[in-house]
Amino acid sequence: MLATWWVGVWRRFGWWVGGPLAVVGALAVLLFVLFPMTWWVAGPTVYEGLAVPELGPSPSVEERAARATAAKENAAAVNAVRQTLLQGFGGTAALTALVFTARSYLLNQRGQYTQRYKDAIEQLSSEQMAARIGGIYALEHVMRESERDHETVVEVLAAFVRENAPRNTVTPQSVVSSPWGQRMHPPTGVEEPAAPVEAKKGPPTDVQTALTVIGRRPKRPEKNRVDLSNTNLQQANLRRANLQNANLREANLQNAYLTEADLQEADLREANLQNARVGGVNLQNGNLYKTNLKNAKLGIANLQNANLREANLQNAYIRRAVLQHAYLDEAKLDYADLRGATGVDLTGVASQEGVVLDSDNGKPFGDGSG
Numbered sequence: 001m002l003a004t005w006w007v008g009v010w011r012r013f014g015w016w017v018g019g020p021l022a023v024v025g026a027l028a029v030l031l032f033v034l035f036p037m038t039w040w041v042a043g044p045t046v047y048e049g050l051a052v053p054e055l056g057p058s059p060s061v062e063e064r065a066a067r068a069t070a071a072k073e074n075a076a077a078v079n080a081v082r083q084t085l086l087q088g089f090g091g092t093a094a095l096t097a098l099v100f101t102a103r104s105y106l107l108n109q110r111g112q113y114t115q116r117y118k119d120a121i122e123q124l125s126s127e128q129m130a131a132r133i134g135g136i137y138a139l140e141h142v143m144r145e146s147e148r149d150h151e152t153v154v155e156v157l158a159a160f161v162r163e164n165a166p167r168n169t170v171t172p173q174s175v176v177s178s179p180w181g182q183r184m185h186p187p188t189g190v191e192e193p194a195a196p197v198e199a200k201k202g203p204p205t206d207v208q209t210a211l212t213v214i215g216r217r218p219k220r221p222e223k224n225r226v227d228l229s230n231t232n233l234q235q236a237n238l239r240r241a242n243l244q245n246a247n248l249r250e251a252n253l254q255n256a257y258l259t260e261a262d263l264q265e266a267d268l269r270e271a272n273l274q275n276a277r278v279g280g281v282n283l284q285n286g287n288l289y290k291t292n293l294k295n296a297k298l299g300i301a302n303l304q305n306a307n308l309r310e311a312n313l314q315n316a317y318i319r320r321a322v323l324q325h326a327y328l329d330e331a332k333l334d335y336a337d338l339r340g341a342t343g344v345d346l347t348g349v350a351s352q353e354g355v356v357l358d359s360d361n362g363k364p365f366g367d368g369s370g
Contacts, residue, residue, distance in 0.1 A: 113142055113145070113146045113148075113149060116138060116141070116142050117139070117142050117149065117152075117153075119135075119138065120135040120136075120138035120139045120142065121135070121139075121156070122135070123135025123138065124136070124139075124156075124160060129204075129205060129206055132206040133205065133206050133209050136157065136160075136206065136209045136210050136213055137209070137213070139153045139156065139157060139213070140153070140213045140217075143213075143217060143218070144218060147220060150217070150218070150220050150222075151222055151223065151224065154214060154217060154222070154226060155224065155227075157210045157213060157214050158210075158214060158226050158227050158228055159227075160206075160207075160210050161207055161210050161211060161214075161228055161231055161233075162227065162228065162229075162230070162231055164204065164206065164207050165203050165204070165207045165231050165232045165233065166230060166231060166232060167230045167231055167232050167250060167251065167252050168232075169232045201234070201235050201255075202234065202235035202236060202237070203232070203233060203234075203235075203236050207236075208236060208237060211233070211236055211237075211238060211241070212237070212241075214226060214228075214241070214242075214243075215238055215240070215241025215242055215243065215261070216241070216242065217242060219242065222245075225245050225246055225247045225267070226243060226245075226246040226247065227246075227247045228243075228246060228247065228248050228251055229247045229248060229249040229250060229251060229267075230249070230250050230251065231248075231251045231252070232251075232252045233251055233252060233253050233256055234252055234253070234254045234255055234256065235254075235255045235256060235257075236253065236256045236257070237256075237257050238256060238257060238258045238261050239257050239258070239259045239260060239261065240259070240260045240261060240262075241258070241261045241262070242261075242262050243261055243262060243263050243266055244262045244263065244264045244265060244266065245264070245265045245266060246263065246266045246267070247266075247267045248263075248266055248267060248268050248271050249267050249268065249269045249270065249271065250269070250270045250271060251268070251271045251272070252271070252272045253271060253272060253273045253276050254272050254273070254274045254275060254276065255274075255275045255276060256273070256276045256277070257276075257277045258273075258276055258277060258278045258281050259277050259278070259279050259280055259281070260279070260280040260281065261278075261281050261282070262281075262282045263281055263282060263283050263286055264282050264283070264284045264285060264286065265284070265285045265286060265287075266283070266286045266287070267286075267287050268283075268286060268287060268288045268291050269287050269288070269289045269290060269291065270289070270290045270291065271288075271291050271292070272291075272292045273291060273292060273293050273296050274292050274293070274294045274295055274296065275294075275295045275296065276293070276296045276297070277296075277297045278293075278296050278297060278298050278301055279297050279298065279299045279300055279301065280299070280300045280301065281298070281301045281302070282301075282302045283301060283302060283303050283306050284302050284303070284304045284305060284306065285304075285305045285306065286303075286306045286307070287306075287307045288306055288307060288308050288311050289307050289308075289309050289310060289311070290309075290310045290311060290312075291308070291311045291312070292311075292312045293311055293312060293313050293316050294312050294313070294314045294315060294316065295314075295315050295316065295317075296313075296316045296317070297316075297317045298316055298317060298318045298321055299317055299318070299319045299320060299321065300319075300320050300321060301318070301321045301322070302321070302322045303321055303322060303323050303326045304322050304323070304324045304325060304326065304343070305324070305325045305326065306323075306326045306327070307326075307327045308326055308327055308328050308331050309327050309328070309329045309330055309331065310329070310330045310331060310350070311328075311331045311332070312331075312332050313331055313332060313333045313336050314332050314333065314334045314335060314336065315334070315335045315336060316333075316336045316337070317336075317337050318336055318337060318338050318341055319337055319338070319339050319340045319341065320339075320340035320341060320342075321338075321341045321342075322341070322342055322343060323338075323341055323342065323343040323344050323345070324342065324343030325343065326343065326345075328345065328346065328348065328349050329348040329349070330348065330349070330350045331349050331350060332349070332350050332351050333346065333349055333351065333352045333355050334351050334352065334353045334354055334355065335353065335354040335355065335356075336352075336355050336356070337356045338355060338356060338357050338358075339356055339357065339358050340358065344357065
C-alpha cells in the first residue's frame, strides 16, 4: 500500500516532491527498525537476560569489571539483533525492488510488442509492395518473440492471403505490349519488337511471403486451424511448410510446390492440386474428398488413413507412397503409377484403366482377391 502510494506521488509531482518524501520515509523506517522494533523483537531475551547489575555504595573491582562485561554483552546482543533486522529489511527491500523491476520490464515489453504489432498492421495496408513485405516480416518477429501473440499473427497473415488471393482471381500473366497494339504489326521499316515475355506466375510476392512465414512458424499449440480456404495459390512455394491441420478446402493449388510439406489432418476437400508437386508430403488422416490430384506427383507421400473418396488421381505419380487404410471409394485412378506403394486396396474405386501396379500389389477393381 505504502509503495503504491509513493509511486503515485512520484508520478504526479515528480522528483521535487517524491525525492524528499522518499528520503524521509527511508529515515523513518531505519529509526523504527533500530529502536522500537529491536526492543519488540529482542527485549525479553536481551534486555532482561543480560541486565547490567547495579553497583553498591562501595563497589569492588570485581563488581565494576562484571558490570562492564555485562554492558558490553548487552550492547553486542542488541547490535546483533539490529543487524539481523536490517539485513532482513534490506533483503525484503531488494526483493521488492526486483519484483517491481521485473513487472516494469514485462509491462514495457508488452507495450513494445503492442506497438510493433500496430506498426506492422499499418504496413500491411500500404499500397507499396515493399512496405507490405516489411510488415509481414515484422509480424513474424512479433510471433517468434511473443508466444501470446502467436495465434493472432497467424490469423492476420492467413486473412491477408485470403483477402489478396481469393480463388476466383486469375494468376496474373502480363505480356509486353506493342506500342501499336497486340494485334497490329509495326509500320514498314520499323524493327519488329521482341517476342512477348511472360511474367512470373504464382502468387504476388507479398502473398508468397505471408505463406512462407505461415509455413515456417514455430510449432506451438494452436486452438484454431490456419484458414487458407478458397484461395488461389497456383504455383505457390510451400516446400516443407507446416500446414498441419490447416483448412485448404476448395483452394486452388494447381502446379504448387508442396514437397515434404506437413499436411497431416489437413482439410483439402474439393481442392485443386492438378500437376502439383507433392512428393514426400505428410497427408496422414487428411481429408481429400473430391480433391483434384490429376497428374500430381505424390511419390513417397504418406496417405495413411487419408480420405480420398471420389478424388481424381488420374495419371498421378504415387510410387512408393503409403496407402494403408486410405479410403479410395469412387476415386479415379486411370493410368496412375502405384509401383512400390504399400497398402494399396483398389476395391470400390470408380475407374482404374491403365493403372500401373506391382505384380503382388493391390486388389484389382471388381475382384476381391489379393
